[in-house]
Amino acid sequence: MAFGRTHQQDTYLSPLEYTGPQLTLMHETMRLTHRSQGRISFQSLLQGTFSLTQNSPATANDFGGRIAYDAGWHYNWKPLPDLRIMAGGQVGTDFGILYNDRNGNNPAQGRLSFDIAASVGGIYTFHLRRRPFIARYQADIPLLGCMFSPQFGQSYYELSRGNRDHNVCFAWPVNAPCIRQMLTLDIPFRRFSLRLGYLSDARQSHVNHIKVHDIGRSFMLGFVRHFTIQSKEKQ
């Protein structure tokens, strides 16, 4: 779970930037696979983000909701005994809506995208009082994908009637520079670890002359459980 603030601008709705609180719920699983002598890890990341933002004169509000899912595979190196470097890729999808409570025929903006992202990170394990603490940094950068966008002045009324006009756009870092960064520290307790962290999630695009940015920065609080799956023979 992460609490923070977000800065949103979507010129389809307004030329002004909206700011306000943001709540993110995240579920992550990571496990080493049997591939390449156990050097390939699989990561599954489900992220739900909800925001309530306001323009600077405080005359209008945006309500935002977004669900993103990413499945990633990383190759792992161990240059030092306690340091693991990860590099790999993710495939992901992102679905959401941003609703402005004052607009008429352009009251909301829908979001739908699919992307392939580069993902890099490092996990460092250190011990304090003989207990293992895990610090992790990860950055995910979409490199290639496609996204939905209405045309510059196209209404959703037109879209609902089946009129299409470059609504599926090719997205890459030049027109959609996005990055998600996580810095976490796992503090061990008896059966689980407490996770403290910082999440920076910048989603941006500039397609069909519509500029969008949604830049959230949050502090994370969660817990981690470690599981070991044993084969029947070993049992």
Added chain:
Amino acid sequence: MRGIRVFFYYSVLAIVMFSSCVREEEFDDTPEGNLEALWKIIDQQYCFLDYKAETIGLDWNAARTKYRQRLSPDMSRLQLFQVLCNMLAELQDGHVNLFSSADMGRFWSWKENYPLNLNDELRDSYLGKDYKIGAGVKYRILEDNIGYVVYESFTDATGEGNLSDMLYYLRLCDGLILDVRGNSGGALTYSSRLASHFTNEKILVGYTRHKTGPGHNDFSTPEAEYLEPSDGVRWQKPVVVLTNRECFSATNTFVRDMRECPQVIILGDRTGGGSGLPFSSELPCGWAVRFSACPMFDAEMNQIEFGIAPDLYCSLTEYDIQRGVDTLIEAAREVIRRQ
């Protein structure tokens, strides 16, 4: 270790590069900043700049210069609101409004400068007291077996069932008078839903476009708009649609659609227009602005921003008002009787 260093440097470079912000230029919340923001919104997103340059001599660049001269740093919000409203009035568009917490800037000359051709008391006398109400539609059968339907606003949600029940009730009438005078629009869904009960075939009723960029001429290819016949009760007898200058926006589109339906006569005054689907935006001071964003055309690709002429012009006369008669309704009855 060298590999780790290279990896680290590349990571930092990538993070800096992808952290750059996609940002729209924002203006200051000053009189000048608000005027510039408003001017830019209209300049890039308003859909009739070139059309109105041709028809009414609009010069949007000149408007910027003209109204900038009326600004002063110490002017009040009220004065600024007035200057911005005056600038917007150059567009002569009823779909253009500026909203502050205290006022709504508007251009209503499209109806205020013309006779209303509608008298509510007279209309009520035709409806009587035993008329029926199906959602937002009032209707009854007149003494000469002609159905009379009043639809006062397309913001009133009306379902297929309401319309089918109404037309079934009126099925034995010799004709139908559809009175949309005073209906200044609402949802296109309701206006086309009503029109769909007056055609048996899918018919071309017009075209629509939208802006594809900030240039004045950046428009999409015109997209044909068709009226699909309703699955409910469809009217097969003569229809007269009564119009006046207050028929605006979705009602203007309704008249456009009905004009293409068989056995339909448009009677009354020219409609008020308003063929641009309005979008919203806002200024640095928080005031909201509404403007026409997507132009709609008739089936011959003509602009209908300044209204649609009726098939038969007819005005409400003072003489008829005095004797308790609605000139337009009587003319419509006569048209149906002759058919």
